[in-house]
Amino acid sequence: MGAFLDKPKTEKHNSHGEGNGLRYGLSSMQGWRVEMEDAHTAVLGLPSPGMTNWSFFAVYDGHAGSKVANYCSKHLLEHIITASVESGGSKGSQSGSDSSCSNTPAVDPPAVEAVKGGIRAAFLKIDEHMRSFSDLRNGLDRSGSTAVGILLSPDHFFFINCGDSRAVLFRSSQVCFSTLDHKPCNPRERERIQNAGGSVMIQRVNGSLAVSRALGDFDYKCVDGKGPTEQLVSPEPEVFVMGRAPEQDQFVILACDGIWDVMSNEELCQFVKSRLEVCDDLERVCNEVIDTCLHKGSRDNMSIVLVCLSDDSKVSEEAVRKEAELNKYLESRVEEMLSRAGEDGFPDLVTVMRNLSSDSSMPTLPPGGGLASKRSVIEAAYNRLNPYKEEDGSGADLECHW
Incomplete structure (x- = not known):
């Protein structure tokens, strides 16, 4: 929100990894903003029985400070795992694939519906937990954050979105799926805001906040008589489940609105596809995306995670x-x-x-x-x-x- 630097900070944070049949690269840059408020998560192999062949990636776009984004990047996944298991997940089984010792019973992964319910419960729980932080409770820190992520099991994609960061799936050389931005002017979001006694002005909640769903932002979550998902700003994520198609799936992109403000879904996917044809260094590809968006006019923090799903991609x-x-x-x-x-x-x-x-x-x-x-x-x-x-x-x- 607000102030800009005289010149952009173009130093980048990079990371990459490989495992569970995929490769990823990521890049983030402060850009023109006076503070870096973005955060991210990248985990290959979840720390839970039955889920070691699952992976999780997320981008958090903070606003009015970085505290909520940074906290979620470190702790949201553990909430998701715990809530998924509690919702009807892992049980001992002789047929589980993770058994490596005859004395240790194998464990089945959580069922699809349990994971969906666990993701939703995790967002509500971590949001309520952060409300107890003294600086957030007392209004000394008014930060909030969007969250967009993907949980990958061997058979399914779980796309997760709360706010206006975005995830896209590139399959069979076209954009196959995109999450939906949560903006105050969307009819469903506007209705909830108005029912909570708020208004949408200049496409913002009460003329101020540009997103209608987010973690944190507790100034917008204090309407008496309304539940957590009925407030001016809701912490409830939308979760979309899709079956994986190994022969067609190419890559997933997660990015904050600093990227999407200047590139459409199709533009970004085609650009990434063209870069992968000349370079197999995923960090470098992500850096090129961020530099290109900077030169296209983005004034925001920028973060991108690129997850390549195909192991047969080759430089041309x-x-x-x-x-x-x-x-x-x-x-x-x-x-x-x-x-x-x-x-x-x-x-x-x-x-x-x-x-x-x-x-x-x-x-x-x-x-x-x-x-x-x-x-x-x-x-x-x-x-x-x-x-x-x-x-x-x-x-x-x-x-x-x-």
């Missing part, structure tokens, strides 16, 4: 060749423009980018990313050839001008 020699040709073309065009500097003076980077954006002979740019995804290549060439460049390179607010 043809795609690598075309990528190299594109980079070489861009470098030559920058050199050409700078070499023609004359009476009008040396062109700044904004002018160079504007000219490139109108170049009709440009080779095909990465789908979804466009010229913004090639900003680093263009800027590197510009700085190398520009005798008048400043110490810190070009203006970081380039997206505002072209």
Whole structure:
């Protein structure tokens, strides 16, 4: 919410891992915001009998502070596991797949409906637990957080969403599924807000909060006579269950609205698909997404988790060749423009980018990313050839001008 820095903080936090038949990479960056309020979770193999071949990933987009997001990133999963088991989960079985010792009975994983109920119960429980924190209870900390996640069993996806972060599934080279953003202007959300005595103004709860479901945000959860899911802001997640299709499933993306504000579901998935054809480093792919969104104009914190579900994805020699040709073309065009500097003076980077954006002979740019995804290549060439460049390179607010 609110204030911005004079220039974005572009240092990134990265992580990656592999197991349970999948690979993941993640990246997060503070960007233009004065504070980093995002958090994330990535766990391969859940710490519960019968669930060691399950995995969990989530992104938390905090607002008005980072406390709720950080707490949930550390503790929500344990609430989900506990509540799922209590809802009718693991029982001793001779047929369970986790048995590694004849003296230890195997344990079946929780049933689908038990997991769904456990996820919902976990959100309500952790929200009520955080309400007891003294600084949150006394209004000294008014933070809240969205939460979007995916729980993967060997057979099912459990997509989890509370707020306006988003998850998408890319299957058979198209967007197969997307979670639904919880915005105050949605009819169902608006009805609950109004029934709780609130209003929706400028697409915000009481003209202030831009999401209608979130963890924390206890200033919006104090209407007498209303249950936790009937408040102005609800902590209740929507849970969508889908069967896995190993032959068709390609990847899942979880991201906060700092990403989705400037890229649609289709744009982001096509961009990621194109990057995976030239690079198998998932951290690098996630970094490219964040840099591209920065140059497309995102002013928010940005976090993305990319979960690759297919183990047969391979870098394409043809795609690598075309990528190299594109980079070489861009470098030559920058050199050409700078070499023609004359009476009008040396062109700044904004002018160079504007000219490139109108170049009709440009080779095909990465789908979804466009010229913004090639900003680093263009800027590197510009700085190398520009005798008048400043110490810190070009203006970081380039997206505002072209």
